[in-house]
Amino acid sequence: MSTNPWLLHRRTMFATRELRERNGTHEVPTLRIVPATLRVAHVLRKFNPAEWGGTETAVQRLFDGLSENDVENVMFCPQLEKKLAQEPLAKNGNTVKRFSAIVPVIGISAEDKKQMISVGGNLMSFDLPLILLREPNLSVIHSHALGRIGAIAATIASTRKLPFVVTIHGGLLDLPASVKKDFDNPNYGGFEWGKIFGLLLQSRKIVERADAILTCNPNEARLLREKFPDKRIKIQPHGIPVETYQEDHRAEARVTFPQIRGKQILLCVGRIDGVKNQKWLVEQSPEIFRRHPNALLVLAGAITNETYGEELKQQIRALGLEEKILLTGGLPPGDARLIGLFQESQALLLPSVSETFGLVLLEAWAAGTTVISSRTSGATQLVKHGENGWLFNLNNPREFHDAVDATLSNSSWRERLAKNGFELAATKFGVGAVAGQVKQLYEELIEEKSGGASLPGRL
Numbered sequence: 001m002s003t004n005p006w007l008l009h010r011r012t013m014f015a016t017r018e019l020r021e022r023n024g025t026h027e028v029p030t031l032r033i034v035p036a037t038l039r040v041a042h043v044l045r046k047f048n049p050a051e052w053g054g055t056e057t058a059v060q061r062l063f064d065g066l067s068e069n070d071v072e073n074v075m076f077c078p079q080l081e082k083k084l085a086q087e088p089l090a091k092n093g094n095t096v097k098r099f100s101a102i103v104p105v106i107g108i109s110a111e112d113k114k115q116m117i118s119v120g121g122n123l124m125s126f127d128l129p130l131i132l133l134r135e136p137n138l139s140v141i142h143s144h145a146l147g148r149i150g151a152i153a154a155t156i157a158s159t160r161k162l163p164f165v166v167t168i169h170g171g172l173l174d175l176p177a178s179v180k181k182d183f184d185n186p187n188y189g190g191f192e193w194g195k196i197f198g199l200l201l202q203s204r205k206i207v208e209r210a211d212a213i214l215t216c217n218p219n220e221a222r223l224l225r226e227k228f229p230d231k232r233i234k235i236q237p238h239g240i241p242v243e244t245y246q247e248d249h250r251a252e253a254r255v256t257f258p259q260i261r262g263k264q265i266l267l268c269v270g271r272i273d274g275v276k277n278q279k280w281l282v283e284q285s286p287e288i289f290r291r292h293p294n295a296l297l298v299l300a301g302a303i304t305n306e307t308y309g310e311e312l313k314q315q316i317r318a319l320g321l322e323e324k325i326l327l328t329g330g331l332p333p334g335d336a337r338l339i340g341l342f343q344e345s346q347a348l349l350l351p352s353v354s355e356t357f358g359l360v361l362l363e364a365w366a367a368g369t370t371v372i373s374s375r376t377s378g379a380t381q382l383v384k385h386g387e388n389g390w391l392f393n394l395n396n397p398r399e400f401h402d403a404v405d406a407t408l409s410n411s412s413w414r415e416r417l418a419k420n421g422f423e424l425a426a427t428k429f430g431v432g433a434v435a436g437q438v439k440q441l442y443e444e445l446i447e448e449k450s451g452g453a454s455l456p457g458r459l
Contacts, residue, residue: 038139038442039072041132043153045101045123045145047077049088051302052332053271054359055169058216058238059144060089060333065239065435067092071442074138076131078123088332097135099128101149104194111306112190122147122203124194132156140442143206144169148194151201154209163445166206167214167236171356173223174377207231211445214438216357219377234441238359239434242426245339245366253340259326260344263296264408267345267369269338269360270352271330272303272312277351277374277394279308282315282325284397289324291401292408297321297349300341302330333363342367346414347407351394352376361389362429365421370414372403388420 042063047056063073073094078101087096103113104124129152132141142165143153150166157164198204207213207228214236215221224233254261266288270276278299285297303309316325331338342348348364348371355376361383364371371389373379383389390403407414 037070037072038439038446039074039137040066040140040142040442041135041138041153042073042075043128043132043141043143043145043149044075044077045121045147045149047075047089047096048080049084049332050330051271051304052330053302053304054357055144057333057359058167058169058357061239061241061431062435062438063089063094064092064241065431065433066439067094068432069436069439071435071439074135076128078125097131099125099131101125101128104148104197105190105192107190109190114306122149122194122198124148124197125152128152129156133159138162139446140165142167146172146203146206148198148201148203150206151198151203151209154206155201158209161449163211163442163449164209165212165214165441165445166210168220168224169216169356171217171220171354171377172207172215173227174217174220174356176354211449212441214441217378218381220356234437236438237429237434238357238362239431240359240362240366240425240429241334241431242366242422242429244334245342245363245368247339248343249336249340250343251340252336253338253344256337257298257326257328257341260296260298260341262294264292264294265296265298265341265345266347266349266404267298267300267341267364268349268351269300269342269363270350271301271305272299272309272327273305274308275353276301277353279312279315280394281349281351282312282319282321284400285321285325286319287397287401288404289321291405295324295408297325298328298341298345299325300328300331300338339367342369345369347372347404349404350374350376350379351400352379353394355379358382361421362425365418365425368418368422370407370418371421372400372407382424384420386417388417388424390417 042059044059066073075089075096077098079098090096101123132153133156140163141153141157143150144167154164202209212232212234213224214234215224216237218235221233221235268278268281272278288295316322342364348360348369350358350360350371350373352374355378358373358376358378361371361373361379371383373383373389373391374394375391379391383391385391392399392403
């Protein structure tokens with residue numbers, strides 16, 4: 001097993017520091033070792049640009065930030081039905097490798113199978129273990145998935161004696177009861193033969209097996225620490241390239257969506273799914289349009305739940321609001337058209353049932369837009385009511401309408417909230433700074449895992 005040059009560099013630094021302290025001098029020896037780049041395997045259970053969501057955005061931003069910090073990233077994610085002409089993350093020295101994944105359920109309907117794949121359900125892969133086992137020169141394995149795919153990553157990390165990090169993107173403990181019930185016991189029907197592999201892989205013990213757990217939500221972190229007091233649990237916010245949202249892209253939005261011209265735009269960004277709760281927003285929209293006849297509601301997001309998406313469209317037709325509500329389809333973050341929609345909007349509306357972070361809030365602030373959000377765990381950590389945005393309870397629509405009224409009728413108030421939000425996004429959530437914290441964690445885990453010996457993991 002060979003010596004890892006990155007670890008050798010780290011140990012040389014520590015030895016040099018110890019030698020200086022022992023000799024009582026601050027002189028630096030002339031010996032210098034250039035550190036090798038950390039090479040990190042990131043494992044996902046879904047990465048489809050056509051169904052882009054918050055996890056994809058968070059991972060993209062993390063990759064960009066880690067690249068700025070000289071970390072080489074290799075993403076492992078399931079194959080798509082249609083091969084992409086260009087992988088969006090295969091840049092800046094990063095690599096994307098796809099593995100075969102299956103839905104391990106007999107008798108599942110085609111619709112439920114598509115839904116399970118679309119939302120990154122508990123899939124199984126038989127070739128991922130060997131692929132991860134053979135990948136050379138890895139320093140860390142970082143899973144962005146729980147379930148069987150995450151458990152495979154944990155098993156191979158243990159086999160290769162590599163640090164194992166898991167990021168909880170969608171929440172694990174800090175979830176509304178209804179969402180947690182669906183999460184723990186999804187009603188897909190059929191016989192789930194994959195459960196035997198879940199038991200063998202210890203998929204329900206992935207948190208216990210991790211060397212570090214990352215979550216973007218302080219309340220999730222608190223609950224995790226209560227349940228797993230001996231684990232290293234870190235609050236790791238998502239980053240955002242603020243400068244990207246400062247470039248003026250309103251023209252691209254107007255050309256693509258001419259309906260927005262001359263309107264007061266209320267924008268909702270997120271995958272079309274029950275958790276994102278767009279139907280509640282449509283239910284409130286007749287009152288919005290009664291009070292503000294020039295308003296236009298724009299729902300930007302890919303349909304990841306076909307049943308919910310069709311119900312949403314039927315609801316819009318039944319209310320006769322086809323001319324007042326625009327569905328744009330999926331628009332990946334950083335897309336000029338989406339940035340233009342943020343910049344054209346008077347407010348971002350976020351009516352989610354559950355949000356562990358709320359990355360779209362930072363995007364809106366970076367583009368100079370006011371935010372109005374339901375009181376989810378993630379939103380309440382970012383939005384200070386009346387200072388940088390509005391918060392409302394889903395069971396009290398009046399709060400929501402009061403926020404919309406104030407936002408659309410008082411431009412100076414709207415601009416003040418947006419400015420305060422921008423300052424928060426720009427000062428605390430830059431991509432490079434956020435990813436730098438993750439790199440530091442990798443370094444600490446590598447040092448601890450090695451225990452003073454050469455770094456394991458190169459097979």
